[in-house]
Amino acid sequence: MKIGELSKATGASVRSLRYYEQKGLLTASRQASGYREYNQLAIEQVNTIQLYLSLGLSTEQIAGFLHCVMISKEAFCAEVLPVYEKKLAEIDEQLALLTAIRSNLIDRIASIREERMEE
Amino acid sequence: MKIGELSKATGASVRSLRYYEQKGLLTASRQASGYREYNQLAIEQVNTIQLYLSLGLSTEQIAGFLHCVMISKEAFCAEVLPVYEKKLAEIDEQLALLTAIRSNLIDRIASIREERMEE
DNA sequence: ATAAACCCTGACATCAATGTCAGAGTCAAC
DNA sequence: GTTGACTCTGACATTGATGTCAGGGTTTAT
Known part of the structure; x- marks a missing residue:
């Protein structure tokens, strides 16, 4: 091939x-x-x-x-589990960061909408 | 300065x-x-x-x-809100992807642990 | 034998804010 | 007036899988 x-x-x-x-x-x-x-x-x-x-x-x-x-x-290959665990930890870190930014954005969007409503 | x-x-x-x-x-x-x-x-x-x-x-x-x-x-600046909304949409996309990968990883880690327990 | 389609290697581009270095000029303190 | 600290511009590096192109060789079908 x-x-x-x-x-x-x-x-x-x-x-x-x-x-x-x-x-x-x-x-x-x-x-x-x-x-x-x-x-x-x-x-x-x-x-x-x-x-x-x-x-x-x-x-x-x-x-x-x-x-x-x-x-x-996979279970037989010792290298796999630590790689998975490391990746999972990285993802949890990224999720925490993105989630924090998301909350911040949502708050800011709401604030803008509220301020505009008052007019 | x-x-x-x-x-x-x-x-x-x-x-x-x-x-x-x-x-x-x-x-x-x-x-x-x-x-x-x-x-x-x-x-x-x-x-x-x-x-x-x-x-x-x-x-x-x-x-x-x-x-x-x-x-x-900010509320007075028309450019801000669309940028925030675009960013929020991107973040939600990334969160969805990361969350899916996270579930997959957790399943795989559990499978490996289970297979090893059976010995 | 020729054209189309395929393959090869090597190289540059992508994304984007930041680090770092080189070579040269400026300023401040002593 | 000299030395150390600061500033300037310009350039290359980082990250990493993938796209794309150039220039050239190979294969296959007609």
Whole structure:
């Protein structure tokens, strides 16, 4: 399978597939022409990469456990849980910040509306 | 007042004060030497800029109404409310995304813990 | 054999406020 | 008058997955 086919099979852009390779998430053998050659397992692997990316993990974090999760269950891969916990802590931090800003905005919007009503 | 003094008075870095000027948020007269010269009002203006930045507004958005809010109440400045409403919508979007990821992570963490308990 | 479609690498752009550095000029205090 | 602290401009770096382009080689179908 060439890179364009893998792209269509997974929805990942050709550019992204090359980037995953550069980051050590994906490997390909090479044809005599220099073209990348992928096997069927690559489809599942790319799907897995995109799943973890959608959780907000970095390619570096994913690289740390991708090999393990491709051959075992997540629970068996010691690297996964700490990464999840770290990400969860980051998200809780972001949620707290956004929630505070949200309250502030809502108050300010209400104040403006009230001041205008008084006229 | 020179830029270092304004920096100390407001907590904004010298670099940031020059950036605000570049973005049209802050103006300064110049001494013969080329040094920027600020008046007392600049302190209040910088504090105001930083307040809006802390709400997540961009310098471009702030530039759109800063002059007005420095001389009037927010409610009098027509530009403010739409900017607040746009920002609020963006934040609600981000909150929805982060909340979804958070649920997903919590489920996955629980699954891993359960699978490990079974051994 | 030619054209269209595909692939390669390398590089720059994105977003945006801020840090940091270099090289040079200015000011203040002693 | 010298030294240290301050200021100036301009430029590059940060963050990170992805888009896009240029210039060139390959494959495939006609």
